[in-house]
Amino acid sequence: MNEPISDETLAHVAQTVLRRDMPLIPSGSIAGNALVVVIAIMTFLACLTAGGALLVARASEGWRSEVLRDITIQLMPRPGDDLDSLVAKAVSAASQAPGVDRVRAYSAVESEKLLEPWLGTGLDLSLLPIPRLIVVHMRDRTGGELPGLRALLARAVPQASLEDHRVWATRIGTMANAVVTLGAALFVLMIVAMATAIGFATRGAVAANREIIEVLHFVGASDAFIAREFETHFRRLGFRGALIGGLSAIGFFFGASTLSAWWSHSTGGEEIAALFGAFALAPTGYLGLVLVGAAVTLLTGYLSRTIVSRYLRGLL
Amino acid sequence: MEIYQRVVTTFLSQASKPPFDETGDRFAGARPKTRLKPPEAASLGHRSENALVRFENVGLRYGMGPEVVRDLNFSVAPQSFQFLTGPSGAGKTTLLRLMLLSLRPTRGTIHIFGKDARALKKDDLTALRRRIGVVFQDFRLLDHLTTYENVALPLRAMGRAESAYRAEVIELLRWVGLGDRMNASPPVLSGGEKQRAAIARALIVRPELLLADEPTGNVDPGLARRLLRLFVELHRLGTAVVIATHDLQLMDQFGFARRLVVGDGEVTIFDGVSS
Ligand SMILES: Nc1ncnc2c1ncn2[C@@H]1O[C@H](COP(=O)(O)OP(=O)(O)OP(=O)(O)O)[C@@H](O)[C@H]1O
Ligand SMILES: [Mg+2]
Numbered sequence: 001m002n003e004p005i006s007d008e009t010l011a012h013v014a015q016t017v018l019r020r021d022m023p024l025i026p027s028g029s030i031a032g033n034a035l036v037v038v039i040a041i042m043t044f045l046a047c048l049t050a051g052g053a054l055l056v057a058r059a060s061e062g063w064r065s066e067v068l069r070d071i072t073i074q075l076m077p078r079p080g081d082d083l084d085s086l087v088a089k090a091v092s093a094a095s096q097a098p099g100v101d102r103v104r105a106y107s108a109v110e111s112e113k114l115l116e117p118w119l120g121t122g123l124d125l126s127l128l129p130i131p132r133l134i135v136v137h138m139r140d141r142t143g144g145e146l147p148g149l150r151a152l153l154a155r156a157v158p159q160a161s162l163e164d165h166r167v168w169a170t171r172i173g174t175m176a177n178a179v180v181t182l183g184a185a186l187f188v189l190m191i192v193a194m195a196t197a198i199g200f201a202t203r204g205a206v207a208a209n210r211e212i213i214e215v216l217h218f219v220g221a222s223d224a225f226i227a228r229e230f231e232t233h234f235r236r237l238g239f240r241g242a243l244i245g246g247l248s249a250i251g252f253f254f255g256a257s258t259l260s261a262w263w264s265h266s267t268g269g270e271e272i273a274a275l276f277g278a279f280a281l282a283p284t285g286y287l288g289l290v291l292v293g294a295a296v297t298l299l300t301g302y303l304s305r306t307i308v309s310r311y312l313r314g315l316l
Numbered sequence: 317m318e319i320y321q322r323v324v325t326t327f328l329s330q331a332s333k334p335p336f337d338e339t340g341d342r343f344a345g346a347r348p349k350t351r352l353k354p355p356e357a358a359s360l361g362h363r364s365e366n367a368l369v370r371f372e373n374v375g376l377r378y379g380m381g382p383e384v385v386r387d388l389n390f391s392v393a394p395q396s397f398q399f400l401t402g403p404s405g406a407g408k409t410t411l412l413r414l415m416l417l418s419l420r421p422t423r424g425t426i427h428i429f430g431k432d433a434r435a436l437k438k439d440d441l442t443a444l445r446r447r448i449g450v451v452f453q454d455f456r457l458l459d460h461l462t463t464y465e466n467v468a469l470p471l472r473a474m475g476r477a478e479s480a481y482r483a484e485v486i487e488l489l490r491w492v493g494l495g496d497r498m499n500a501s502p503p504v505l506s507g508g509e510k511q512r513a514a515i516a517r518a519l520i521v522r523p524e525l526l527l528a529d530e531p532t533g534n535v536d537p538g539l540a541r542r543l544l545r546l547f548v549e550l551h552r553l554g555t556a557v558v559i560a561t562h563d564l565q566l567m568d569q570f571g572f573a574r575r576l577v578v579g580d581g582e583v584t585i586f587d588g589v590s591s
Contacts, residue, residue, distance in 0.1 A: 018464055018482075018498060018499065019462050019464070019465070019499055020462070020464060020468070020478055020482075021465070021472075021478050022460065022461055022462070022465055024461075024472075026460040212458055214418075214456075215456050215458060215469075216469075216473060217442075217445065218416065218418070218445060218450055218456075219470040219473050220445040220470055220473050220474060221473035222439070222473075223438060225473055225475070313438070
């Protein structure tokens with residue numbers, strides 16, 4: 001029984017038999033699993049909020065940049081006017097204006113088509129004074145060339161009115177900003193709720209493992225050592241929760257973008273696409289979700305270490 | 317660290333001599349008949365200036381209760397060996413907890429390793445506890461760890477790498493007869509095996525002061541004697557040992573040991589019979 005141990009025996013024992021370096025805070029408790037579930041759900045919701053806000057921000061950005069480059073010229077028919085020649089005049093005037101990229105006039109038939117969704121088909125619209133539309137696509141979105149275009153147009157076709165959608169675009173921008181702000185607020189609230197849950201769980205674990213803490217103190221463990229053990233324990237739980245929640249969110253966005261691409265030709269698909277920009281999260285967006293998960297993991301460990309340290313400082 | 321290594325090597329080389337071999341009972345012949353000296357005067361109890369533990373007029377009450385112990389004056393010298401005895405409920409565990417600084421006295425002064433216990437900061441406390449080994453009456457092994465991990469715990473708490481202490485721990489486990497129970501967790505160990513694991517955990521750091529509360533409470537007399545020989549071995553290597561027990565027969569077998577008898581809240585000291 002007491003013959004010296006050979007190195008081979010030691011190596012054998014160490015590699016095949018000996019269980020060692022198990023976490024000092026027992027893992028796999030019911031409370032621990034509950035915390036994983038809470039963290040997973042909270043991470044999932046936080047990722048959805050963050051991703052949703054990103055989508056709206058990006059969509060409104062794209063939408064506004066398109067809208068701001070499009071300017072609409074409207075020609076109201078007055079009795080006795082030859083609308084077609086007026087349209088031709090306006091088009092040639094607009095084409096000569098500085099900064100104009102493309103000019104396209106809607107024909108009478110096309111204009112009537114635009115009204116179809118409201119008035120239905122089969123109506124004879126030729127008796128109605130339907131305005132004609134000319135869409136001018138500018139080279140940039142700043143609106144700097146607008147006065148020139150306006151002046152040229154006023155000289156050529158006085159009754160033409162010019163609509164640059166700027167008020168609209170501002171409103172959409174404000175809306176999008178409000179949605180993003182709301183998303184950020186929800187995100188912060190969820191992180192706070194998660195931090196609170198982690199705090200409760202840590203205090204519970206400290207109470208449940210008081211005996212272990214006492215023994216660790218007696219065998220000469222420092223407060224920092226014990227706090228680190230708790231941190232490791234909770235970081236592991238946080239990682240599991242963040243992984244589940246984060247992967248679910250990534251899966252959700254991926255599935256949604258695939259589905260919306262598939263659907264985009266149907267009615268309704270376009271409206272969703274207008275709001276969320278085809279649901280496609282940019283690669284940086286996915287990276288953001290991964291970062292959220294990593295942050296949750298670190299936050300869990302950091303919070304529990306802080307709480308345990310404070311508790312230990314209060315002990316003898 | 318070098319000193320530590322050297323001491324461990326000595327310890328381990330001693331380990332290969334058979335402490336478990338009944339025939340190696342080096343006290344068998346020298347076993348003294350119980351002949352205790354008269355009680356020391358209280359002032360003599362703490363004459364030593366470099367005592368590991370020195371109690372001065374120490375009293376302790378739990379909450380608002382009566383004083384469990386009072387006017388304690390004694391000291392524990394380096395490399396000494398003593399039993400702490402007295403009837404059940406007399407205050408042995410209380411006294412050990414005072415020495416371990418897990419209880420603060422309600423009265424008087426305790427010096428540990430020359431430092432006033434009241435003035436100790438958290439870091440000092442950690443450092444002091446690394447010089448003290450404890451065997452608790454109820455063992456206090458961690459149930460979710462293996463026997464190996466439990467015994468290695470003090471070394472791990474010091475931040476040492478597992479590969480650095482593995483051989484040491486295995487050796488000690490074999491020495492206390494737990495070589496084939498290394499992967500068992502405390503709940504499946506027998507009372508005596510738990511006791512040996514608890515003792516091994518206290519010994520592994522080669523403490524300067526070993527406090528053991530009823531370390532032979534759960535084992536048969538033969539094993540009790542063998543375990544005690546383990547403490548004696550440690551004592552020979554320079555550790556001061558305090559063993560709480562009410563096993564009179566066992567104490568008689570180690571008659572060279574000093575005895576601190578607790579009764580009626582006071583400690584009476586009997587010097588051991590020198591061999
Ligand atoms: N935490 C506590 N709170 C209140 N009273 C306590 C506490 N611990 C011990 N006591 C009381 O202090 C007295 C001494 O207890 P202690 O455990 O020190 O005795 P002991 O000598 O170790 O006994 P035993 O030999 O049975 O282990 C007992 O009367 C006990 O009831
Ligand atoms: Mg006791």
